[in-house]
Amino acid sequence: MAWELKSDRPIYAQLIEQIELRICSGVYPLGSKIPPVRELAQEAAVNPNTMQRALAKLEEDGLLYTNRTAGRFVTEDVKLVKQVRNKLAREHAQIFIKKMTELGFEHDEILSIINSIMKEMKE
Amino acid sequence: MAWELKSDRPIYAQLIEQIELRICSGVYPLGSKIPPVRELAQEAAVNPNTMQRALAKLEEDGLLYTNRTAGRFVTEDVKLVKQVRNKLAREHAQIFIKKMTELGFEHDEILSIINSIMKEMKE
DNA sequence: ATTATTGTATTAAGCGCTTAGTACAATAAT
DNA sequence: ATTATTGTACTAAGCGCTTAATACAATAAT
Numbered sequence: 411m412a413w414e415l416k417s418d419r420p421i422y423a424q425l426i427e428q429i430e431l432r433i434c435s436g437v438y439p440l441g442s443k444i445p446p447v448r449e450l451a452q453e454a455a456v457n458p459n460t461m462q463r464a465l466a467k468l469e470e471d472g473l474l475y476t477n478r479t480a481g482r483f484v485t486e487d488v489k490l491v492k493q494v495r496n497k498l499a500r501e502h503a504q505i506f507i508k509k510m511t512e513l514g515f516e517h518d519e520i521l522s523i524i525n526s527i528m529k530e531m532k533e
Numbered sequence: 534m535a536w537e538l539k540s541d542r543p544i545y546a547q548l549i550e551q552i553e554l555r556i557c558s559g560v561y562p563l564g565s566k567i568p569p570v571r572e573l574a575q576e577a578a579v580n581p582n583t584m585q586r587a588l589a590k591l592e593e594d595g596l597l598y599t600n601r602t603a604g605r606f607v608t609e610d611v612k613l614v615k616q617v618r619n620k621l622a623r624e625h626a627q628i629f630i631k632k633m634t635e636l637g638f639e640h641d642e643i644l645s646i647i648n649s650i651m652k653e654m655k656e
Numbered sequence: 657a658t659t660a661t662t663g664t665a666t667t668a669a670g671c672g673c674t675t676a677g678t679a680c681a682a683t684a685a686t
Numbered sequence: 687a688t689t690a691t692t693g694t695a696c697t698a699a700g701c702g703c704t705t706a707a708t709a710c711a712a713t714a715a716t
Contacts (some may be wrong), residue, residue, distance in 0.1 A: 417672095419542055420703060435637050436544040446662060457705045462664075477711045479662040499636055503650050513622055514558050517651050523649065527626050528640050540702095543673060569692060580675045585694075602683045602692040 411437055413454040421456060425464035433473055433484055434495040441486040444474070542644070544579060547585035556596055556607055557618040564609040576585055641642040 411432065415424050432438045444450070451461040465482065468474045472490055476482050485491065510520045534555065538547050567573070574584040574623045588605065591597045595613055599605050608614065633643045 418546060422703080424539060435635060447664090448662085459665095459706090460704060463703095465663095470534065476663065478664090479711085481662065495636055498636060499633060499646055500650065502632050502636075503646050504628055506625055507647070507654070508652060509625050509627055510622060512554055512558060513618055513625075515622060520651075521644070521647065523622055523626050524630070524644065526628060528643075531630070536678090545673080570694090571692085583674060586673095588693095591689095599693065599696090602681085604692065 413456075415454065415456070422460050422463045422467075425454065425456070425461060426467050427470055430473065430494065430498070433468075434491060434498065438484050440484055440488060442489060443481050443483050446481060453459060536579075538577065538579070545583050545586045545590075548577065548579070548584060549590050552587060552591055553596065553617065553621070556591075557614060557621065561607050563607055563611060563614060566604050566606050570605060 413425075413428065415421055429438070433440075438444050445453070447462050447465060448458050450465075451458040454461065465474060469476065469482075471494075472487065473485055473494065474482055475485060507520065510523075515523070536548075536551060538544055552561070556563075561567050568576070570585050570588060571581050573588075574581040577584065588597060592599065592605075594617075595610065596608050596617065597605055598608060630643065633646075638646070
């Protein structure tokens with residue numbers, strides 16, 4: 411999973427989302443040590459300060475914790491991670507439905523568009 | 534339909550999206566005159582320069598045109614507007630599916646989440 | 657004990673976005 | 687003919703984000 415950073419939004423915000431995603435999807439397993447700030451920053455081609463800013467936020471949220479100076483680790487709180495994963499899923503879905511509704515699509519139309527795109531993806 | 538502007542993304546980009554939406558959903562009917570820049574800017578509580586920037590982009594895309602100095606009008610090209618509406622719908626759907634897939638949800642799970650949220654909304 | 661690694665903090669600079677203020681040209685309205 | 691409206695252009699300033707460069711403290715590794 412590569413780092414995908416666009417310039418239309420603050421980088422630190424995108425980093426937060428992508429690390430969150432790595433935790434929720436198991437790329438960074440629960441309880442595991444993640445690479446040091448400087449290394450993550452280099453991977454993402456970003457300034458260490460910017461990466462640090464993202465990590466600090468995730469620490470606030472309880473998804474990461476620091477063992478100064480052994481490094482930084484993913485939480486072992488399975489419940490928390492599942493909860494975050496579900497929260498993100500619901501948010502994505504709600505925002506999506508809101509946008510489609512604003513465009514004037516009915517619920518059944520929304521479902522049919524989703525279905526049609528999923529079919530395309532399977533080919 | 535009120536102007537909804539957050540601070541986590543450039544305002545001009547949000548304005549573009551929202552005016553696009555107003556055109557696609559008929560709030561600004563095809564061929565109709567839209568309010569002058571200064572008025573739109575005041576409505577949205579935004580600097581006229583910023584609103585102008587958004588309008589210029591939409592003009593580039595062909596959704597608006599200017600009759601200096603009679604004002605600014607929505608295109609009369611029905612095909613174009615329908616095309617934009619469909620493009621937006623597909624993009625929203627694709628991005629949504631991508632995000633859900635990254636979170637580890639299968640296609641059938643995605644559908645069931647969408648369905649569940651739609652049910653909630655009907656209550 | 658010494659060294660390297662780790663997280664953290666600080667300062668200065670540059671860049672894009674936004675605002676405020678002002679001005680001008682074209683033309684619709686009077 | 688005069689006035690008001692409209693789109694457009696320009697400059698200066700402020701703010702947040704990002705980078706670069708350094709430095710420090712704590713501790714794991716040697």
